[in-house]
Amino acid sequence: MxxxxxxxxxxxxxxxxxxxxxxxxxxxxxxxxxxxxxxxxxxxxxxxxxxxxxxxxxxxDPETFCGSKVIDIQIKNDTEFGTKERFFLNSPILIRQRDGERINHITYLDANFSELLTENLKGKLLQANLPIDGVTIELDKSYHSPTTKLVTYKGVENKTTMAPIIIKGSPEQIAFAWTVGLGESTGIGFGAIK
Incomplete structure (x- = not known):
């Protein structure tokens, strides 16, 4: 990237x-x-x-890695959303919480997963000068097999979540989340939603 x-x-x-x-x-x-x-x-x-x-x-420079390269680019328009949307992931969600000197990796198994994910999105909305009121993110509890995944990036093991999520908020807030991804390190391939 x-x-x-x-x-x-x-x-x-x-x-x-x-x-x-x-x-x-x-x-x-x-x-x-x-x-x-x-x-x-x-x-x-x-x-x-x-x-x-x-x-x-x-x-x-279309080359990516190991001799592979991009051969086609398609530009797609934004999708229109309602006030409650369910999304699947195209890459796992990374969310962390500092506890003194320690950094804890938070997954769907932790009680504060949804809260921290929502706060992270609100921070991104503020950065883009968009309203934060009324937006929430939660795990889709009807999904029968959420998983955690250990992803190593530059020697650091990151505990992540793979499970559908539900976002509630204004259509603009939901479109923003769909565009920027969820959680941390979306710029290195975490938290992409489809």
């Missing part, structure tokens, strides 16, 4: 108002992953200028 945004960019290291999914439609084996012809990932951002920069970066 940051290769396409540009080196030393202003989004690196800050709370991300963008997200991108993990690769979809792939299969894994003992040697790695297979990128099928219909494999894809998506990028979304609140700032349309950022999407333009990323698109320009992809067009000038």
């Amino acid at each position: 940051h290769k396409w945004i540009g080196e030393n960019n202003e989004t690196h290291g800050k709370r991300s108002l963008h997200s991108f999914s993990w690769l979809q439609n792939t299969s894994a084996n003992k040697n790695g992953i297979n990128l099928n012809k219909d494999a894809y990932f998506f990028i979304s951002a609140y700032d349309t200028d950022l999407i333009k920069r990323i698109t320009k970066g992809i067009l000038s």
